[in-house]
Amino acid sequence: MLGAACQGDAVPKGRTPVSLWFSYGGTNREVLESLVLRFNRSQTRDFVQAVYQGDYFEGLAKLRTAIAAGCAPVLSHVVGEVVPYLAEAGVLEPLADYPGLRDLDLIPELGQERAWVQGSTRPLCALPFNRSTPIAYLNGERFAQAGLEPPRTWDELRTVAGRLSEPTAGRFGFGCPINWWFWVALVGQAGGSIIAENGRISLGDQAGVDALRLWQELVRAGLMKPPPGRDYNAWEQCNQDFLSGRAAMIWSSTAFLKYLESHARFKVVAAPLPAGVKRAVPTGGTFWVVLRSAPSAEKAAAARFLRFMHEPAQVIEWSTRTGYIPVTRSAVRELEQRGYYAAHPNDRVALAQLSVAEAWPWSVDLFRIQREIVQPCLESAVIEQRDASAILAEARARALEPT
Amino acid sequence: MKPSRRSDPYWMLLPTLLLLFVFFIFPLGMLVKHSLFSWDLLTPARFVGLANYRSLVRSGELWQTFGTTLSMSSAVVLGSMSAGLALALLLDRPGRWAGFVRSAVFSAYVVSWVSVGLLFLWLLDADSGILAEIWRVFSPSRSPRWLADPALAPWAVAAVTVWKITGYALVIFLSGLQDVPQSILEAAELDGASSIRRFRSVTWPLLRPTTLFVATTSLIASFQLFDVVRVMTQGGPVRSTTVFVYAIYEQLFLDLRVGRASAEAVAFFGILLLLTGAQFLLFRSEESA
Numbered sequence: 060m061l062g063a064a065c066q067g068d069a070v071p072k073g074r075t076p077v078s079l080w081f082s083y084g085g086t087n088r089e090v091l092e093s094l095v096l097r098f099n100r101s102q103t104r105d106f107v108q109a110v111y112q113g114d115y116f117e118g119l120a121k122l123r124t125a126i127a128a129g130c131a132p133v134l135s136h137v138v139g140e141v142v143p144y145l146a147e148a149g150v151l152e153p154l155a156d157y158p159g160l161r162d163l164d165l166i167p168e169l170g171q172e173r174a175w176v177q178g179s180t181r182p183l184c185a186l187p188f189n190r191s192t193p194i195a196y197l198n199g200e201r202f203a204q205a206g207l208e209p210p211r212t213w214d215e216l217r218t219v220a221g222r223l224s225e226p227t228a229g230r231f232g233f234g235c236p237i238n239w240w241f242w243v244a245l246v247g248q249a250g251g252s253i254i255a256e257n258g259r260i261s262l263g264d265q266a267g268v269d270a271l272r273l274w275q276e277l278v279r280a281g282l283m284k285p286p287p288g289r290d291y292n293a294w295e296q297c298n299q300d301f302l303s304g305r306a307a308m309i310w311s312s313t314a315f316l317k318y319l320e321s322h323a324r325f326k327v328v329a330a331p332l333p334a335g336v337k338r339a340v341p342t343g344g345t346f347w348v349v350l351r352s353a354p355s356a357e358k359a360a361a362a363r364f365l366r367f368m369h370e371p372a373q374v375i376e377w378s379t380r381t382g383y384i385p386v387t388r389s390a391v392r393e394l395e396q397r398g399y400y401a402a403h404p405n406d407r408v409a410l411a412q413l414s415v416a417e418a419w420p421w422s423v424d425l426f427r428i429q430r431e432i433v434q435p436c437l438e439s440a441v442i443e444q445r446d447a448s449a450i451l452a453e454a455r456a457r458a459l460e461p462t
Numbered sequence: 463m464k465p466s467r468r469s470d471p472y473w474m475l476l477p478t479l480l481l482l483f484v485f486f487i488f489p490l491g492m493l494v495k496h497s498l499f500s501w502d503l504l505t506p507a508r509f510v511g512l513a514n515y516r517s518l519v520r521s522g523e524l525w526q527t528f529g530t531t532l533s534m535s536s537a538v539v540l541g542s543m544s545a546g547l548a549l550a551l552l553l554d555r556p557g558r559w560a561g562f563v564r565s566a567v568f569s570a571y572v573v574s575w576v577s578v579g580l581l582f583l584w585l586l587d588a589d590s591g592i593l594a595e596i597w598r599v600f601s602p603s604r605s606p607r608w609l610a611d612p613a614l615a616p617w618a619v620a621a622v623t624v625w626k627i628t629g630y631a632l633v634i635f636l637s638g639l640q641d642v643p644q645s646i647l648e649a650a651e652l653d654g655a656s657s658i659r660r661f662r663s664v665t666w667p668l669l670r671p672t673t674l675f676v677a678t679t680s681l682i683a684s685f686q687l688f689d690v691v692r693v694m695t696q697g698g699p700v701r702s703t704t705v706f707v708y709a710i711y712e713q714l715f716l717d718l719r720v721g722r723a724s725a726e727a728v729a730f731f732g733i734l735l736l737l738t739g740a741q742f743l744l745f746r747s748e749e750s751a
Contacts, residue, residue: 116715116716117715120714120715120716120718123502123503123504123718124503126503126504127503127504144504145504148502148504148505150504226604227604229589229604285610292696300589303589303590305589426718427717427718430716430717431717435700435701438698438699438700439700442610442611442612442699442700443612443700457521460517
């Protein structure tokens with residue numbers, strides 16, 4: 060019914076339409092559609108029409124095609140890695156001059172300001188929506204039975220995974236999708252970065268190798284289960300491994316917090332990721348973007364919707380029903396005052412982890428590096444156990460090839 | 463019949479030619495043009511000549527994709543033909559039971575590819591799928607990871623495709639078998655030919671045109687593999703199930719590379735053209751023999 064209210068309804072006479080393309084299924088979709096409905100009912104000036112467009116990558120493909128065809132929506136949300144590419148292509152509307160959007164009290168690590176290196180020096184073109192970090196999910200019962208604490212270092216990760224693994228019974232201590240995002244987390248923890256300060260695509264150099272070798276070592280020892288499938292299929296499979304007890308501890312996005320808590324038959328404990336030579340996590344999720352090609356009146360209406368979505372009530376609703384991090388300081392303050400974090404300590408983990416969040420490089424190549432260069436070599440290294448150093452050297456060489 | 467005016471046949475062909483031009487020749491021309499550019503749809507296209515083709519060849523991607531497509535296609539063609547023929551021979555008889563099995567086998571053919579992909583995704587799950595459960599009954603070791611092992615995944619996907627299209631091969635072979643004259647089979651039986659000899663010397667040679675037809679249609683189906691790959695493996699693990707159509711989809715819709723995707727599509731078109739030519743020559747030599 061909510062879906063019908065958002066998508067199927069004609070725009071009431073006299074209201075400015077705002078077409079919104081989104082990429083969520085399940086609970087996230089329900090929550091977003093309920094917020095859109097709330098916006099549409101809260102005023103009589105604008106009317107948001109939300110349309111589902113598949114997962115992030117399918118949605119991005121459609122968005123890009125629609126931009127080229129001249130029929131793009133007014134508003135959408137895209138993964139952080141693709142924002143520099145879209146911004147440099149000149150298809151995103153600068154948002155700073157729309158009333159109220161410059162002054163949102165965003166948590167800096169989640170907004171453009173610190174999500175990218177020198178993000179505050181660039182025109183504001185992306186506002187945070189569903190923002191996340193990777194976190195560890197632990198099977199509370201199995202950890203309690205074994206008398207184990209969440210691992211705080213890579214060494215402890217190895218030990219804990221070893222204590223909880225029973226390879227012959229098909230039970231693993233650790234599970235993690237072989238995915239770029241988690242590898243970036245490991246690279247940061249090993250003290251590296253994907254793109255060096257001078258702009259060289261380093262893929263972490265030795266830190267990148269160390270990150271891959273940790274996975275290889277855990278898989279070879281039978282302590283880690285790399286889930287089958289690629290992209291979000293692997294994430295979903297990893298969640299199922301955790302829920303079914305096949306993996307005692309997984310790394311996944313904070314986005315799955317509510318899903319895992321509500322579907323597990325055991326106590327779910329969230330924990331920060333362990334440290335290598337230091338603690339580090341990337342941020343993830345998506346940012347709102349307004350398409351430059353839209354009519355001015357519709358862009359202004361989209362800006363009003365974005366302001367509404369950043370009010371504490373909506374930020375809190377979205378965050379507490381999904382598990383994503385609240386993106387404004389006022390929302391966090393209100394949740395603290397209500398005692399929400401005291402009652403739901405798992406929700407605090409990702410928020411607290413922002414203190415070690417590392418900014419993404421502002422690079423138009425970031426998306427290409429992710430999809431074409433790194434992701435295929437991660438699979439090859441972990442599944443085929445190829446030499447990590449050689450495979451990353453090949454990847455670096457490919458990254459330098461002209462596009 | 464002679465046309466009253468010389469131009470009449472051309473006018474009559476015009477609608478078909480127009481459709482062919484709009485939906486085939488023009489897009490093909492655009493495809494070839496795009497393959498010479500580096501373009502992401504958003505920023506201006508940049509002419510790169512044959513760089514997209516060179517890159518596909520140098521990176522090994524073209525040959526790897528070709529090898530994967532060819533090996534999976536071979537498995538699908540051989541598997542569906544053998545299974546279709548074997549089932550047709552078994553079920554070429556009257557009776558309710560044979561009718562039921564015929565319908566059951568053919569029913570897989572009308573189920574959508576996505577449904578089949580999802581169904582087998584569950585059946586082949588190495589942890590909780592039915593196949594894994596059966597494996598555990600007979601072996602203490604863990605079930606092979608059918609879809610997560612690069613050595614097994616292409617064959618698992620090919621087997622699912624065989625399961626899906628065997629019903630079609632069965633129906634065509636059944637109709638072929640019914641065209642085999644009973645009188646020749648009875649004469650061979652009277653001459654003392656065993657059932658194997660009757661099949662080898664009578665049935666199989668007379669089924670040749672049917673076999674060629676089934677081979678061609680299975681080959682086409684196997685070269686168009688996409689849905690089942692998209693649902694079950696997304697081209698992985700480690701690109702082991704990245705067939706041509708999926709590779710083109712990945713380049714275009716996931717990696718945002720119009721030029722590379724176009725070059726891959728042109729290469730695919732060229733390979734299909736060569737295969738069709740080879741098949742045409744084979745038919746010609748069969749006919750002249």
